[in-house]
Amino acid sequence: MYAKVTMMCLVAVALARPDKPAPPGGYGYAPSTPTYAPPKPSYSAPQPSYSAPAPSYEKPQEGMPFDFQYAVNDQYNGLDFDHSSNSDGKVVNGQYRVLLPDGRTQIVTYTADYNGYQAEVTYEGEAQYPEPQPYKPAPSYNAPAPSYNAPAPSYNTPAPSYNAPAPSYNTPAPSYNAPAPSYNTPAPSYNTPAPSYNAPAPTYEKPKPSYG
Template structure:
């Protein structure tokens, strides 16, 4: 489903950003790609492409994987096909062409019949659950003992001080009534 949306979006972008109405369409393959006037005033010149041809495929029956891609180009037009086995059992095949004049054009087809998806069973015994591992270290032994006191108990130098004041004297007499 997502692939359809993505491909439809690419096609819509290709339609909207296609060649300008006033640009001439060259006939045949002997012409360079036209310079397109972009909306912000710059001109875009497409480099001539390089021919290539590649192909790959992956098939893993154990995991249920089957996909691949092949593509080739003559330097001007890229053609190709990619496919993927979907979880519902169908194979989605996208056949495409792309060039500087027509953009990316794709055709999406499906082979096979859609079936309900059932995840593959997991083989083997269930994996045990483990608790936290026990520590593998021992409590460190102290390297040194408590420090020995480096002072002696002080001996008193002075006795208890005697009071140095006298009994206060009254400076005033009792008030008269």
């Protein structure tokens, strides 16, 4: 019911607009004529107020003369290249050489001046394509650095807690005397014995001679 009432109100408002003609058959009145006109623009398109910028650069000046040369030959890592160049301040002439992964040597000879950079590229040697070797990853760790320091000694040489003991004794005094002699020199108890034998008489005679 509410939807029907809303729709009827919208239709009535649309039919009541003065800029729309009355529907056929009308309602017995003529549509009103609008009494206003759209305003005319009161401004004009702005004129450009800028000009082309002047160039902010100057004519290039001559450079400083130079001359250098260097070379690198690292057989362990497979690096071999060199570069030399010189300039009189107007024209730069140079050449660099580099060992390519395929075994050839690339040589670039160049000239640079106000007209630009011009290079000539040549190659030495013959390209080689060896069979790929199996991949061996390098170790991703390093030997750890020690994270400790040698401990400093936390003790000192102990001081002696005792003193040399004082002697508790004295030199003993002698408790004896030299004994007195208890004997006398003995008198001799014997006499010189008299001899009890005589000298024996000879029992043999002097032999007589037995020759004539």
